[in-house]
Amino acid sequence: MKGSVLNDNNLQPLEGVNVVGEHSFSISSKSGGFTIDLKEEGVYTFKISHVGFEAKTVTVTVKSKIVTMPVFLRESSTSLDEIKVFGKSKKEC
Numbered sequence: 001m002k003g004s005v006l007n008d009n010n011l012q013p014l015e016g017v018n019v020v021g022e023h024s025f026s027i028s029s030k031s032g033g034f035t036i037d038l039k040e041e042g043v044y045t046f047k048i049s050h051v052g053f054e055a056k057t058v059t060v061t062v063k064s065k066i067v068t069m070p071v072f073l074r075e076s077s078t079s080l081d082e083i084k085v086f087g088k089s090k091k092e093c
Contacts, residue, residue, distance in 0.1 A: 001062065003069035004032045005048065014073060017050040038062055052076055 013032025026034040049055040
């Protein structure tokens, strides 16, 4: 199965999107494309997620070896209030 992940707002490809199924996964390329090797026909469900975008669950019915799946992710309005970073210098260890 091949697919591509695009920003729903501007239709730009999204790189680094996680496409996770029960027994398979892929990460989208710079062009937004991904490939998952499905051995059998059937119904598959994938969770598609990327930082800064709303996660989406997609169900696909595979009846042949060639399946193309376009996915559009919407930017998330959720943001972090604060990030704290802690560390020690070598002198303090």
